[in-house]
Every structure is written in C-alpha cells, then in structure tokens.
Amino acid sequence: MRADARANRDEIVEAALELFQEQADFNVSFRTIASRAGVGVATLHRHFPDRAALITEVIDHLDRGVTAIIEDHLSRWDEDPQRAWSGSIHRLVDLGIAPLASGGSEFAVTEGKVDGFLQYMRQKDMRPMERLLGKGVQHGFAPSDLDPYRFAAGIVLLSRPLPYLTAQILPDQREWLVDVYIDGLRARARDTSSG
Amino acid sequence: MRADARANRDEIVEAALELFQEQADFNVSFRTIASRAGVGVATLHRHFPDRAALITEVIDHLDRGVTAIIEDHLSRWDEDPQRAWSGSIHRLVDLGIAPLASGGSEFAVTEGKVDGFLQYMRQKDMRPMERLLGKGVQHGFAPSDLDPYRFAAGIVLLSRPLPYLTAQILPDQREWLVDVYIDGLRARARDTSSG
DNA sequence: TGTAAGTGGAGCACTCTGCTCCGCTTATAA
DNA sequence: TTATAAGCGGAGCAGAGTGCTCCACTTACA
Numbered sequence A, B: 001m002r003a004d005a006r007a008n009r010d011e012i013v014e015a016a017l018e019l020f021q022e023q024a025d026f027n028v029s030f031r032t033i034a035s036r037a038g039v040g041v042a043t044l045h046r047h048f049p050d051r052a053a054l055i056t057e058v059i060d061h062l063d064r065g066v067t068a069i070i071e072d073h074l075s076r077w078d079e080d081p082q083r084a085w086s087g088s089i090h091r092l093v094d095l096g097i098a099p100l101a102s103g104g105s106e107f108a109v110t111e112g113k114v115d116g117f118l119q120y121m122r123q124k125d126m127r128p129m130e131r132l133l134g135k136g137v138q139h140g141f142a143p144s145d146l147d148p149y150r151f152a153a154g155i156v157l158l159s160r161p162l163p164y165l166t167a168q169i170l171p172d173q174r175e176w177l178v179d180v181y182i183d184g185l186r187a188r189a190r191d192t193s194s195g
Numbered sequence C: 001t002g003t004a005a006g007t008g009g010a011g012c013a014c015t016c017t018g019c020t021c022c023g024c025t026t027a028t029a030a
Numbered sequence D: 001t002t003a004t005a006a007g008c009g010g011a012g013c014a015g016a017g018t019g020c021t022c023c024a025c026t027t028a029c030a
Helices: A003-023 A030-037 A041-047 A051-075 A081-094 A098-102 A104-111 A114-122 A127-138 A148-159 A163-169 A174-194 B003-023 B030-037 B041-047 B051-075 B081-094 B098-102 B104-111 B114-122 B127-138 B148-158 B163-169 B174-194
Strands: none
Touching: A003 A030, A003 A041, A003 A051, A030 A041, A051 A081, A051 A127, A081 A127, A081 A148, A081 A174, A127 A148, A148 A174, A148 B148, A148 B174, A174 B148, A174 B174, B003 B030, B003 B041, B003 B051, B030 B041, B051 B081, B051 B127, B081 B127, B081 B148, B081 B174, B127 B148, B148 B174
C-alpha cells in the first residue's frame, strides 16, 4: 500500500469517527465523510467497499483506544489509585464511545446484519475492563455489583453528546456529572461493604 | 373541532413523541409518524402545517409532563422526603426527555430557525424545577452547586435510549444508574456542607 | 337527514443517497 | 530522470425517500 493511500485511509477513519460521534449515528453519508476527510468519494469506496467495513474499522479504532486508556491507568495505579481510577473514567467518557454502543441497533437494522454485528460486539475482549473494575472494587471505589456492562452503560450515557444544551444554554457540565457518577459509585461501595 | 379530529390530533402528538424518543431525533418522516398514529399523511399535515409546529406541540406536552411530576412529588414531600426526592428523579428520567434537549440542535439547523427555537426554550418556566432543587438541597439530598441546568443535563443523559445495549446484550441498567446518580448527589451534598 | 368537517392515499416534484466510471496525477523503483 | 502501476477526484446515474397537495370519499352532528 502506497504511503499516501495509507494516510488517506487514516484520515477517513478519523473523520468517520468524528462524524459518528457528533451525530450519534452511523448513518452519515459517504459524501459527508469523504469531504470531512478531505478526500473524494471514490477514495472512500476504494478503502471501504460498504458501510459495514467502515463501521467495523471505526469500532476497532475506538476499542484500541479504550484498551490503551485502561492499560495506561492500570500501569500507574500504585502511584495514586484514586487518581488512576477517576482519571480512567474521565478519559473513557472523553473518548466519546456512545455511538459505538447505542448506534449499534440502527446499524444492525439498516444493514440487515443483526447477527453479524452482535457476534462482533460479543467477541470484544472484556478483560481489560474487568481488571480495572476488579481494582476499583478492591480499593472501595466501586460497589461489588458493578459488572462491566453496567459500567459500560454508565460511560456510554455520560459520553452522549449534548449539542444543543452545551452550545447554547449552559456550559459543558460533563466533567461535573462524571464526578457525581464517580462519587455515586464510591458511596454505593461503602453501603455494600458495610451493609 | 370535531371529536374525532381532536382524538386524531392527540394520537399524532403521542406517536410523534414516541418516535422522537425512540430515534432520539426530531427528523422522523411525516409518513412514519402518520402511520404510527394510525392516520393518513394529509391528516397530519392538516393538524400541523410544518415540522416546527409539531415539535413545538410535542415539547409543550413533555413540558407539562415534567411540571406535573414535580408538582406531584412536591405535594407528597412531607410524607417522606427521601422517597419524594428520588421518586421524582426516577420519574423524570422515565419521561424520556432526552430528545427535547439534545435533538434541539438538529431541529434548529434543519429548520434554519435557531433563534426562534432558542427563545422558545429559554422562556420555559424553570420555577418548578428550582423549587424541587431547593427542597433537595435543604434536606441534604443535593449539593448546593446543583443548578437547574446541571440537574437537567443529568436527567437528559440518563434518559438517553440505549436500544442496542439494552435489547441485545445487557438487561436495562437504567434504574441502577439513576440510583448511582442520586447517591452521587447526596455524597456531594455531604462534602460541600462539611468541607 | 343534509352538509360541513374531516379523512386517506395516490402521486408530483424534489433532494439526497450509494456507487461507478474514467481521464488525470503522483509515488516509487530502476 | 523516467516508466508505470497505484491511486486519485468528481461528474453523473439510477433509485429511494422526502414534504406536501389534491380530491373523491366518509362521517359526526345540528
């Protein structure tokens, strides 16, 4: 693969991720994605023959991001557990993982490939997240009934875009809300361990 | 207005609300809305000449729902403050207010009526919510830096649909997450008052 | 029971979509 | 430097989906 082709491919994946996040929807037109990537439609189609191929690539990209964030914070856990724990949650929310999870059904319906997509999601490696949660429970940051899916659901909801509210009426309250979530988890951890 | 016309109008508003919530988007085709309401497209257009008219009606409908829930729980506050507080939050989330807030920008952009829509949102009566928060702060359920917009942002995020996750992989975790949010608010209330 | 009010769906004009084709440009190895 | 294969962009096509209107039909109700 020629170097310029590789660069274009990367541009496309990044543009697609941005747009999927902004619109919280996988159904962004190829024209729009190509234009954001600064590339012709033909180039987009050459690299990704259909929408499923593009989405798969974007999800893999995000997934690698999730794993990297978790590994990074786990490696600095002993330094300052509290900081590693809450830092990892903030950074996972910042990743903007929402469309990965909640755009899934639209994708599946649109493409008529429910089973394929589901299997794809299910095969994702949950071990890094399980390790993070294990550490969190152990240090009293998270309740013991917090499984990876509950945790993921929280991240997904918190990472949802609020374009109208944030842009027009109130400044971005996301960090504040994430801190409330973190405090809530710790409060429940105390309740479960003492009660 | 004839009785059957009135009934159709109500069906339409309800159908539109459902679809806006399910798709977290105001751009649902008139055909789809009409069909869900069990009504012809012409009937839909007769009652609501354009999309803005329909959205306005749906938002008013939701807004009345918000006020009703708050009034209801405030009136039963003294009976059991804790129950009234957390009950009101759960019920506000159940309302599914998300598209009202975060679909706003799409609507504004699509219709090219940003200012009109913004003014419309700003003129909404925030007093019921302010009274609820006042009581919450007073009883130590909410931190004093919780203003109505932060509170609303939390409700909006929690009420976001998670169609893919909930339908296919994990059972609905929303109640659990709402409880974490409530616990987080109380934990912060303690911190602010003592520190 | 007369009639004004209300109805639904076919159909029009239009926009936007995915996708291909092909003449042009450019990276790269010799 | 140059030959050439690899890669490129955008015009354009066929089709799907849209908002909206028209009008022959039905129905609530004075």
